[in-house]
Structures are given as structure tokens and as C-alpha cells.
Amino acid sequence: MVVEGIHALLQNEDSIAWMGHASDANSCLAYLQQQLPDVILMDISMPGISGIELCREVKEKYPGVFVIGLSTFNQQSFIQKMMENGASGYVLKNAGREELIEAIHTVVKGKQFLSFDAATALRKPDTQNDIPVITRREKEVLELIADGMTNNEIAQKLFISSTTVDTHRKNLLAKFEAKNTASLIRMAAHAKII
Amino acid sequence: MVVEGIHALLQNEDSIAWMGHASDANSCLAYLQQQLPDVILMDISMPGISGIELCREVKEKYPGVFVIGLSTFNQQSFIQKMMENGASGYVLKNAGREELIEAIHTVVKGKQFLSFDAATALRKPDTQNDIPVITRREKEVLELIADGMTNNEIAQKLFISSTTVDTHRKNLLAKFEAKNTASLIRMAAHAKII
DNA sequence: TAATGTATCCCGTAAAAACAGGATATTCCC
DNA sequence: GGGAATATCCTGTTTTTACGGGATACATTA
Numbered sequence: 251m252v253v254e255g256i257h258a259l260l261q262n263e264d265s266i267a268w269m270g271h272a273s274d275a276n277s278c279l280a281y282l283q284q285q286l287p288d289v290i291l292m293d294i295s296m297p298g299i300s301g302i303e304l305c306r307e308v309k310e311k312y313p314g315v316f317v318i319g320l321s322t323f324n325q326q327s328f329i330q331k332m333m334e335n336g337a338s339g340y341v342l343k344n345a346g347r348e349e350l351i352e353a354i355h356t357v358v359k360g361k362q363f364l365s366f367d368a369a370t371a372l373r374k375p376d377t378q379n380d381i382p383v384i385t386r387r388e389k390e391v392l393e394l395i396a397d398g399m400t401n402n403e404i405a406q407k408l409f410i411s412s413t414t415v416d417t418h419r420k421n422l423l424a425k426f427e428a429k430n431t432a433s434l435i436r437m438a439a440h441a442k443i444i
Numbered sequence: 445m446v447v448e449g450i451h452a453l454l455q456n457e458d459s460i461a462w463m464g465h466a467s468d469a470n471s472c473l474a475y476l477q478q479q480l481p482d483v484i485l486m487d488i489s490m491p492g493i494s495g496i497e498l499c500r501e502v503k504e505k506y507p508g509v510f511v512i513g514l515s516t517f518n519q520q521s522f523i524q525k526m527m528e529n530g531a532s533g534y535v536l537k538n539a540g541r542e543e544l545i546e547a548i549h550t551v552v553k554g555k556q557f558l559s560f561d562a563a564t565a566l567r568k569p570d571t572q573n574d575i576p577v578i579t580r581r582e583k584e585v586l587e588l589i590a591d592g593m594t595n596n597e598i599a600q601k602l603f604i605s606s607t608t609v610d611t612h613r614k615n616l617l618a619k620f621e622a623k624n625t626a627s628l629i630r631m632a633a634h635a636k637i638i
Numbered sequence: 639t640a641a642t643g644t645a646t647c648c649c650g651t652a653a654a655a656a657c658a659g660g661a662t663a664t665t666c667c668c
Numbered sequence: 669g670g671g672a673a674t675a676t677c678c679t680g681t682t683t684t685t686a687c688g689g690g691a692t693a694c695a696t697t698a
Contacts, residue, residue, distance in 0.1 A: 251514075251537045251544055255449020273538065295516070320445075322489070343445045344467065350445060385674065398627030400654065414676050420657080421674095430684085431626050431655075433592030439633030579644060594684060608646050614687075624654085625685075 252343075256291065259347045266354060275304045282308065286315055288358050291350075292337075294321045294328060302331045309336030316357040324367045327381075333372075339363035381441045382425035389443065391418040396435050396444045446537075450485065453541045460548055469498045476502065480509055482552050485544075486531075488515045488522060496525045503530030510551040518561045521575045521635075527566075533557035575635045576619035583637065585612040590629050590638045 253271045260266050269287045272278035278290075290308065294301030305317050318339040319332040329340050338357035341350055342365045349365065356363040364372065384392065394404045401419070405412035419431075428434035438444045447465045454460050463481045466472035472484075484502065488495030499511050512533040513526040523534050532551035535544055536559045543559065550557040558566065578586070588598045595613070599606035613625075622628035632638045 251453070251535070251539050251541070252446055252449060253538070254541050255446060255453050258452035258455075259445070259449050261452075341445070344447075345445050347445070347448050387675065395626050396630040398623035400624075402654090410675085411677055413678060416655080417676075419655080423656080429592035429656095430594075432589050432629050435626050435629040436590040436633055436638060439630055444630060581645065596684090604645085605647055607648060610685080610687095611646080613685080617686080 252293075256350070259350065263351055266351065275307075278304060279307065279311075282312060282315070286312055289316045289318060289354050291318050291320050291341075291354075294319050294332060302328070302335055305332060305337050306335040316360075318353055318357055318363070324365070324371045326371045329364070329368050329372050333362075340368045341365050342367055381443070384422065384425055384443075388418050388422055388425075391415060392422055392434075392438055393444055395419070395422075395431060396438065446487075450544070453544065457545055460545065469501075472498060473501065473505075476506060476509070480506055483510045483512060483548050485512050485514050485535075485548075488513050488526060496522070496529055499526060499531050500529040510554075512547055512551055512557070518559070518565045520565045523558070523562050523566050527556075534562045535559050536561055575637070578616065578619060578637075582612050582616055582619075585609060586616055586628075586632055587638055589613070589616075589625065590632065 253273075257268055257271070260268060269285065270281060272281050278292075292301045292305060292308075301319060301321075305319070308315060308317060313336075316338040317336065318341055319329070319337045320341055320343060321328060322343045324342055332340055338360075339353050339362060341353050341363070345353075345365050353363040353365075390408065391404060394407065399407070401412045401415040404415045408415070422428075423430070423434055426434050426437050428437060435444070447467075451462055451465070454462060463479065464475060466475050472486075486495045486499060486502075495513060495515075499513070502509060502511060507530075510532040511530065512535055513523070513531045514535055514537060515522060516537045518536055526534055532554075533547050533556060535547050535557070539547075539559050547557040547559075584602070585598060588601065593601070595606045595609045598609045602609070616622075617624070617628055620628050620631050622631055629638070
């Protein structure tokens, strides 16, 4: 429906020819073996491999194809990763027909196009969205905490003292600036760490 | 873009008149005070109030308006909740133009319409997908727990006793079969409840 | 009307986590 | 070699949760 909708939006635009569409990463890659478009509009939320991964793969194999990320979310992390993986643009789905066409025309010239809100999100030095760097051991402990294990249980599992587990826990709380375990776990879950 | 796309899809359909669109729950409710459509196509993932909540509210105030849920996900829990809250149909966004039009024609007669995959998902007795049913109050408490608040803080915020908060907490742990807060929060986060 | 679900409240004990404030050994990098 | 980061361990106290028991009030609904 969305695909058909976008197709309908672009139908009357003579400067743009619709070549086809793929509904998942594999069929997209299979399609590209047959013929190469100038531009791919890529939904970043897809079944299986994410649009971010697919973007990287497409740009590796076909550097000449320009990719525009499409998403409902203007989350800094998504946009950044998409651009880092070689996308030429990022357009929010609430954008209008005009904007989409402008985006396509812009990226095909080798330039970058970002929706206004996306550009804004990217510019601001990630306020709420700073995922702290945690060590391997801390991540390990974090996962076990999320599994519902207590300090003692974690200690036994990792063959360390429970006071050590407690220290890791303190460090996790400090790094995430979390008030307690509950907010820590939510932050970690939202950051896709667990 | 999605809205414009759907609009474009329905433009050539004489039996369907496009009345307008709203981009969030509040403007939708405001719109309905002015004029009532026969059918609302409602995205279930919206900023602010979820489509599920909005559906309930719309059906309470305007029982004559038929609601069709639109979503990318054919998750049993979403579909079920949407239908429980009074929706007349559920169409996946990967559905085609034909299907959407059929859905509109069907629900306007007072009948139910479900996309094939949605109907399938609804029939199967949820395999891995057992997200417990929680009450509105429990959800409220759950969110505040995830915000890092203690029982006392939650009690003050909601103007209830901290023992009541504790009871809600007990019920949440029991419903999710969670061992402690940490695992509860992770489950809730993964189930997209928080 | 009786049953059910929801929301509210209480007491008590035991376990767990939060927090303060240390220490030591190792590894990795400049 | 010296410093930083990491991982380990310790002793406390206070706060918060977990969990066992209850109870009452209200609305919905079968």
C-alpha cells in the first residue's frame, strides 16, 4: 500500500521513471543483479535485515546507486547510521510529494538530501541520545541483570564475587546516568543493547 | 507521504470521497467535532496516544464512524486490541489498492474486514507472543517504574498510597511472570509497551 | 443478582539493591 | 616506565523491593 502510494505519487512526474520494488532485502539484492536504478528509496524498518545493513551492502556492491532512507522516525541514531552506511539522503514519511521529488533530483546529482527535521536531529549533538560506552564485562553483567538474576546469582555464574557484580552495577548506573535498575534496563533496551 | 500516497491511491475511486486527514490523535478528535466521515483509516503507531487508544475514544464518542486500523505489523496482540476497541477492520500496509478499497466498502456496510495475514495472526492461539493484558492503571505504574521512580515517588505522583503501587507492581510481576523489576522492564520494552 | 475485574488500602518479614568509600592487580597504550 | 582503563575484592548503612498474607469499594456484565 505504501509502495503503491509512493508509486502513485511519482507517476505523473516525467523526470522520474519507476523501475520496480522489492519487499525485503533479499529480493532487493536479487533485483539489483538484473538491473540497476539510479536511486533506491529504502524503508529502514524491514523484515529480516534492517535497511541500515542493506544500505551498506548495496553501496558496497553498487557504489553508483544512490540510496534514500525512508522512515517514520527522525531519530538521530537511525539517520546517522544510515548516512554512515552510504545513504545519500533521508526523508521522513510525513514529508510531502514535493519533498520526495526534490530529494530524488538532489541525490541523483551526487548531492545529499535530508528532510528538515532529519537534518535538525542530526545537527544537535545528541542530547538524550547518547549511548555510553560500556566494557565487555559490564555488558555481560547487564544482560544477566536483564535476565532477572540477582547479584549473587550473577556472581556464581561468572565465578566472581557478588561485590564485584555490585561494582559493575554501580558503574553501569553511573555510565547510563540511570537512577536505578528499572531505568537502566529501559535505556539499554531502547538503545538495543539488550 | 504515506497519507498523500493513500490519497493518491483512492483518488480515482468514485465511490470513495476523501474528506481530509489528521496527523495526530488530538487533531483527529478536533476534526471529528466539525464533520464525521463514514470511515477512518487509522495508523496504529502514532506520536502521543496510540491508535488503539484513539480508536476506543472515537468509537465511544461517535459509534457510527467505522475505523480501519493500518499498520506494518501483523502482530496478534495489536490486531486483537484494535478490534477489541471497536475497530471494524485491520489492513496491513503492504496490502494493495484493491484490498484497501474492498476493506472500506466492507466496513461501511457494518461488516468486518481483516487482511488475510491479519486474520491468520488473529486465529492462531498466540505461540511465542503472549503479552499479558494489563490494565490502564498498571500500564501507568509500569511506565513510571521504567522512568526510575520508586514506589513512594509513584504514589505521590498518582495521589495513591505506596502500598497500592506495590500491589500494582505485584500484579505486573505476576502477569508477566517476571522474576523481578529488571526482567519485567525488559519484557515490557521488548513488547513495545514502554 | 452474583460473579468478575479493577483499583484501592494495610501489615509484616526477608531479600535485594543503592550508595559511600575504600583497595589491589592486570592489561593496554603512549 | 607511567598512566589509564578495566576487573577484581572489601565493609558498612540505608533504601527499596519482593512476597506472604489479607481487606474494601466500585463498576461491569453475564
